Amino acid sequence: MRIRGVSLAAAVLALAAVFIPGIAMLRFTALAVLALLSGCSTTGAVIANSDFTMSAGDKVSLPDASTLRYIGIANDSRCPPDVMCIRAGDADVLFDHTGNGSAASRVTLNTERQRSTSLGKWHLELVDLATRGAAPVVTLRISAGNGTVNP
Numbered sequence: 001m002r003i004r005g006v007s008l009a010a011a012v013l014a015l016a017a018v019f020i021p022g023i024a025m026l027r028f029t030a031l032a033v034l035a036l037l038s039g040c041s042t043t044g045a046v047i048a049n050s051d052f053t054m055s056a057g058d059k060v061s062l063p064d065a066s067t068l069r070y071i072g073i074a075n076d077s078r079c080p081p082d083v084m085c086i087r088a089g090d091a092d093v094l095f096d097h098t099g100n101g102s103a104a105s106r107v108t109l110n111t112e113r114q115r116s117t118s119l120g121k122w123h124l125e126l127v128d129l130a131t132r133g134a135a136p137v138v139t140l141r142i143s144a145g146n147g148t149v150n151p
Contacts, residue, residue: 048122054068054070063142081132088112
């Protein structure tokens with residue numbers, strides 16, 4: 001079992017080191033390791049036909065065992081909150097898709113122009129992108145597609 005990219009055994013060992021009396025340096029090191037690991041990307045499985053959210057760096061397994069990693073956003077020209085804009089703007093949302101045994105390919109969705117794409121047998125749709133920031137949370141939906149790849 002993995003927790004935020006870390007094996008359960010490693011997390012248990014680090015926690016045990018915190019509670020062993022008389023080992024101050026080991027305790028400090030264990031706490032430092034846990035603090036650093038808390039920022040690691042998450043890995044999980046996605047259920048078809050339901051919405052799921054990802055933060056930058058997160059990686060999920062799609063129903064066909066391929067993986068999707070959320071890289072971040074680029075070209076974010078969306079109107080900031082509480083500002084009156086003539087145009088709403090848009091943003092590119094970047095992912096790496098890795099099929100079974102293949103190299104990763106870059107997939108770009110856009111909040112206005114291209115909100116969906118096909119990934120093998122699956123259809124990926126951009127449902128929502130959180131307000132502006134360095135790495136906003138993205139909400140996606142995966143559903144059965146037409147079997148073509150169109151990243």
